[in-house]
Amino acid sequence: MLKALKKMFAKGEEQQPAQVPPAAAPSPQPSAARSSAADSATRSSEESRPRKERSRTAKPRRETAAKVDVAPWKLEDFAVEPAEGKTRFHDFNLDPRVMHAIHDLGFPYCTPIQAQVLGYTLKGRDAIGRAQTGTGKTAAFLISTITQLLQTPAPKERYMGEPRALIIAPTRELVVQIARDALDLTKYTGLNVMSFVGGMDFDKQLRQLEARFCDILVATPGRLLDFNQRGEVHLDMVEVMVLDEADRMLDMGFIPQVRQIIRQTPMKGDRQTMLFSATFTEDVMNLAKQWTANPAIVEIEPENVASETVEQHVYAVASADKYKLLYNLITQNDWSRVMVFANRKDEVRRIEERLTRDGISAVQMSGDVPQHKRIQALEGFRAGRIKVMVATDVAGRGIHVDGISHVINFTLPETPDDYVHRIGRTGRAGTSGTSISFAGEDDAFALPPIEELLGRKIQCEMPPEVLLAPVPRKH
Structure with a gap:
């Protein structure tokens, strides 16, 4: 290639x-000096647009250097x-x-x-x-x-x-x-x-x-x-x-x-x-x-990023049990910095709201969240004040936070490349990390293309019963 x-x-x-x-x-x-006649003659149509004229006096030069x-x-x-x-x-x-x-x-x-x-x-x-x-x-x-x-x-x-x-x-x-x-x-x-x-x-x-x-x-x-x-x-x-x-x-x-x-x-x-x-x-x-x-x-090669530093697991779980599994994984293991990915903005919102209601500090990152709140959320997550960040692929694209121990795919991505990107939030710079994907009846079809991209099978496991315990009610 x-x-x-x-x-x-x-x-x-x-x-x-x-x-x-x-x-x-x-x-x-x-x-003015750069755009000679010869340059103009050889410039491709992609880059041949006349410059806008403007008054340079509108923005005066500042003489003081930093x-x-x-x-x-x-x-x-x-x-x-x-x-x-x-x-x-x-x-x-x-x-x-x-x-x-x-x-x-x-x-x-x-x-x-x-x-x-x-x-x-x-x-x-x-x-x-x-x-x-x-x-x-x-x-x-x-x-x-x-x-x-x-x-x-x-x-x-x-x-x-x-x-x-x-x-x-x-x-x-x-x-x-x-x-x-x-x-x-x-x-x-x-x-x-x-x-x-x-x-x-x-x-x-x-x-x-x-x-x-x-x-x-x-x-x-x-x-x-x-x-x-x-x-x-x-x-x-x-x-x-x-x-x-x-x-x-x-x-x-x-x-x-x-x-x-x-x-x-x-x-x-x-x-x-x-x-x-x-x-x-x-x-x-x-x-x-x-x-x-x-x-x-x-x-x-992306395969090296995905396979060498991140331990990957897939849990076969009914869609109705996904939230119980997520809650119990976080609370029973006392994880302190977790990223959770979902495919849709409404999913992200519901997961964040339920985690917050059940006593887990969480924030959401999606296109529906105003920018100033997204920056505050990212800073809180980076500083350790927030335990869980729930994000869509687009919102999570530029998030680089050290110390993310686990990435959870609440829903498997429809595009295999997004899977590699998601789990790359952990195991960064040579450190180890863990990804856990929930494969339900609605999204298990996305697993074979991911395995094809990685060049290997990911063993599907049944979650232990203790991880499917009901979520305690908060009074």
Whole structure:
């Protein structure tokens, strides 16, 4: 498959000779200088949309740079011995400020996708990565992006609302998580990170732009277009663009919006582009071919993520007994951080309401929950104040919380890839975790396609009688 993909992109290279400059090369010049007649003649129809004219005096330049309070630290403080079969972050000659942040996070060695992606992107190559969440891909594209911005001086003619790096993700939770990781990795650099998501106060987000430069912007497609179409955000100085979870953006119908956004950025030879997806479908690869130039292709097999770190169980249980089984599993085992997945928003709501009524602290994550409440719920779950989070697949897509011991599939997902994604909430970063799936008469049909994806059978068990005991009534 990999040879076929590389052959397909080799054809594109013959037609697209322009290559991405090395990360240390000068940054792209302002759009007026960049959009020469020759560029316009060679630009594809996908990316050939005239720039909007606007007054640059509306957003005055701020001369004060962010101050960074850096405690004395030397690279020698981050000693990591070489290990066979492992790649160290030291092996990439990263900026000491980035290494300081990586040291604080406690990551001595790269994950497989980090080692492979950084090997290409730090040299300026575009990249297409196939990887599930939990493999470290977020840190891979953030480290590469931050390095590009640190090695390339910011343009002298720089105005508010012109980000140098743009990261697009399909869900609000994923945007918040990426922005959080970006803040951790940039804390010694002076780079500014901003996040724009729907469901939050527009004016509050706008005030970020009015207070400081925007170096890295993380956004959902819809809210980013809101800012762009109002003339508050301009994308013609984007040096690095990242599209995360491209397959999910396809599923959620975001591609028309993403196309509008990309038309506002420099053409693909003048920006570095990274695209990540859990699957390499034909549609995903067609988009990648349109939006990248001479990309390196990196694949991390999802089976490894699903099978090696997560102990998987399936209980055959009648639909009427599923809630009793869930309640007893949590209370009898005294689990403290559990994610429960269901297929529909109304299921999520009912499960959360029953758990709360029966004395178990729980929150729900679905499209029906207002964004500010979703953020509060996620923070409470991350801090340990909430024991159970009940979520749909879309709402749970960007949730990365350490220490989730168990994932429970109250209903089996209709799409096998979603099963791999769900159980990937536990067993992260090499730790062990457990998934338990309830197979009832209404959803047992979904199990064979999951087993086919995993390449093995999952033994179906009957739950012990003690786990089917009636739920005590609360007075």
